[in-house]
Amino acid sequence: MSSLSAKIKDAFDEPACDKNRGKDAKARKEGCSKSLTPGAAAGGCAFDGAKIVLQPITDVAHLVHAPLACEGNSWDNRGAVSSGPTLWRTSFTTDLTELDLVMGQGERKLFKAIREIKHTYAPPAIFVYSTCVTALIGDDIEAVCKRATEKFGLAVVPINAPGLAGSKNLGNKLAAEALLDHVIGTVEPDDPGPYDINILGEFNLSGEFWLVKPLLDRLGIRVRACIPGDARYRDIASAHRARAAMMVCSTALISLARKMEERWDIPFFEGSFYGISDTSQALRNLVRLLVRKGADPEILERTETLIAQQEAIAWKKLESYRQRLQGKRVLLNTGGVKSWSVVHALMEIGIEIVGTSIKKSTVQDKERIKQVLKHDKHMFESMAASELYAMLSEHRADIMLSGGRTQFIALKAKTPWLDINQERQHPYAGYDGMVELVRQIDLAIHNPIWSQVRQPAPWDCQPELIGELPCTRNETAYLFDEFACATAHEC
Amino acid sequence: MARILPQSKSAAVNPLKSSQPLGAAFAFLGVDGAMPLFHGSQGCTSFALVLFVRHFKEAIPLQTTAMDEVATILGAADHLEEAILNLKNRTKPTLIGVCTTALVDTRGEDCAGDIANIKLKHTQQLAGTEIVLANTPDFDGAIEEGWAKAVTAMIEGITRSGERARHPKKIAILPGCNLSVADIEHMRDMVESFGLKPVILPDISGSLDGTVPDRWVATTYGGTSVEDIRELGTAMRCIAIGEHMRRPAKALLGLTGVPYVLFQSLTGLQDADRFVSLLSSISGAAVPARVRRRRAQLQDAMLDGHFHFGGKKIAIAAEPDQLFQLATFFAGLGSEIAAAVTTTDRSKILKKVPAVSVQIGDLGDLESLAVGADLLVTHSHGRQASERLGIPLMRIGFPVFDRLGSQHKLAILYQGTRDMIFEVANIFQANQHAPTPEALDPLRNREISR
Secondary structure (H helix, E strand, O other), X not given: OHHHHHHHHHHHOOOOOHHHHOOOHHHHHOOOOOOOOOOOXXXXXXXXXXXXXXXXXXXXXXXXXXXXXXXXXXXXXOOXXXXXXXXXXXXXXXXXXXXXXXXXXXXXXXXXXXXXXXHHHOOOEEEEEOOHHHHHOOOOHXXXXXXXXXXXXXXXXXXOOOHHHOEHHHHHHHHHHHHHHHOOOOOOOOOXXXXXXXXXXXXXXXXXXXXXXXXXXXXXXXXXXXXXXXXXXXXXXXXXHOOEEEEEOOHHHHHHHHHHHHHHOOOEEEEOOOOHHHHHHHHHHHHHHHHHXXXXXHHHHHHHHHHHHHHHHHHHHHHHHHHHHOOOEEEEEOOOOOOHHHHHHHHHOOOEEEEEEOOOOOHHHHHHHHHHHOOHHHEEOOOXXXXXXXXXXXXXXXXXXXXXXXXXXXXXXXXXXXXXXXXXXXXXXXXXXXXXXXXXXXXXXXXXXXXXXXXXXXXXXXXXXXXXXXXXXXXHHHHHHHHHHHHHHHO | OOEEEOOOOOOEEOOOOOOHHHHHHHHHOOEOOEEEEEEOOHHHHXXXXXXXXXXXXXXXXXXXXXOOXXXXXXXXXXXXXXXHHHHHHHHOOOEEEEEEOHHHHHHOOOHHHHHHHHHHHOOOOOOOOEEEEEOOOOOOOOHHHHHHHHHHHHHHHHOOOOOOOOEEEEEEEEEOOOOOHHHHHHHHHHHHOOOOXXXXXXXXXXXXXXXXXXXXXXXXXXXXXXXXXXXXXXXXEEEEEOHHHHXXXXXXXXXXXXXXXXXXOXXXXXXXXXXXXXXXXXXXXXXXXXXXXXXXXXXXXXXXHHHHHOOOEEEEXXXXXHHHHHHHHHHOOOOEEEEEEEOOOOOHHHHHOOOOEEEEOOHHHHHHHOOOOOEEEEOHHHHHHHHHHOOOEEEOOOOOOOOOOHHHOOOOHHHHHXXXXXXXXXXXXXXXXXXXXXXXXXXXXXXXXX
């Protein structure tokens, strides 16, 4: 465990993190994990976080060394998409039984499991995840992985992020450490070029990176590695030869970006593909970094042309929603797709933001949100379920955009809701993604069910109705028509 | 008698199981005002929670003691205490159902002792809240065991012991975890149609049936009341459904002397007949006309449907009792159980499964055994195997996350059996391949068989 605690300390010492820079030395040492409150905690563990970051690597076999629950309750549950290999969706676990634990057979079983996977699936690499129980009984997965690598001649990578180590966010960081220690830089590409980039922290949920990649293709930029969305093992192993990197939104992989800059001189910037102006800015920053690293400066102008063209198309498409969405009130309640840029684009077409959580926003984002929202009171760190329910059931918002965790608060309050987290069904990245987001908001708000489900049962609000019940079928139909008219007028 | 084949692989491929604490939490969710609490790291809870939400499309109350490294090394009793007190203060549950996990049980904590201490220390503060413990480490069992342990724990912890004056019309019903919301609603109607008063534990039809309350409730709303659990001993008779419910039924018998009848399945004409006959004999009432009508409808469905079932090869992967329920259903209509895969070898029901062998294993095993089958029957995670093999998938059990309404699907008694016959026959009809000259060419067929 000593090396794990060293890793954890290292993971929390993040000079590139704004929050961390603002602390004094002592506070920095304590790390940024808040201790959890028993009986009032929510969210995943470190193992969860590590798996989220690594599992979208599509041709790798992900083997979870644990009793059943860690993998059995969680496999094939995220919306990342692959353009080729499907092995990542096959679940592997050592499914340790009581006997395995009592007899101390964990390591042996793990080694045999690696052999079985190698023989049956012949993947380019196997990632082995440690978990609470296997950490507790002291299974040395690093030694097993080392031995298996030698014996079977394929990369067997230990991912040392047991759940008890801490939060999901810590797991993200530990996964990045594992990639740095064991994967990145192990393969030399035979075709490095001046337009090679890495995208870090893009998960290709609902395939949304495919809304962005064609833009990069058009500019002649090659994505050496997108980590982890739709990635192949070899892409990541040779990612150290990229010329520049973009770290997408989430602060989960910032240590990866910084360390790749230190080790292999790959400059990076933090950007987002959510929202029109952010997408444009991301493209600009990418080509600027490439030019700085020796690419032909003519690309700058080509990029501006492409941006102008794409922005014009996107704004034109968005304009058609203005009339339907003007004045609608949106409550944004998530990390994920919630950059300043999305707020900006929504406000641009007349949508009002009645609240936004700022739990995962960057300092700059907070500043910009503050400026456009004018009221601090619209910003909140987090909101209790009951408060949220009250706000929505009193119709203080027309729609909530959030993740699955709060989905049913909105739905039970009979309020339109749109999933903008990892289980979402629609791609929201890039120019077309922003248009799609607005289209989905429009569809959600204007669905005809809302006026129907909010209507109380007729016998509850008009007891006298019972006396006037129609006795023939035609009269019933007539009554229904009248009812339909009444609700139509209302909305 | 089916041969039970133990698992021989080291790497489980595409797990069939969901974990034992999840099964226990599931049972606690069938109690009104309940809050299940996982004693482990927060990931244990988060994974189970997400799976429940994906299946039921509901907000699910489920909390964690959030064990960290320090608690793992030094002991987690104070985490348990803090969690229970926090839950009591914030959500005021009538029941906190503690489910242990692999983490705390590998440590070997004395959770029962811890809970006794906590109750003693905070008697006043915890008044009005029952605290029940189910020992459910993830390294053992699966949903069925967890469910049965939680029900047993509730009976042992809450039900008043001793022989009591029996209410002549009151029937205690202990449904297995393979019964859906619709199954339980239907069973209640059936029992009530004989003038009997059923008390169902757990009753997920009250809590997980997807309704819209008019306020925000942090615990379950609906389900068996704690008071009803306390008074289970006044029932005339107990009916347990599924072999895994024998243990709680025995616990009730031992505690209160209420005799039980166990039904291994309620699907199929014969089992439905037995159930209805029992109700008739307990109540002394004649079988109502509408029940007779349902029976006739099932007979007709069997006549219409058997064409589609005869000779079909069915591959099933499910928890033991559900495997038995479905295998007997298909075999009873003339199909062959080509593959039977289940989660654990503990259940006595497995030997009775109408198949040559039952493999203890995972969906990887199902996929290799199901080659050449006509239908896969398992939960939603079977979708990948179904795609790769090109065999249609009938979704049953838990979790079903890529179809709506699985909790409202009826599979028991006359009506449920009828509906299931239609569902399966329709899957077959939708996946029919029109005959081609090549497929029917007698010479070609001989070439292949030679």
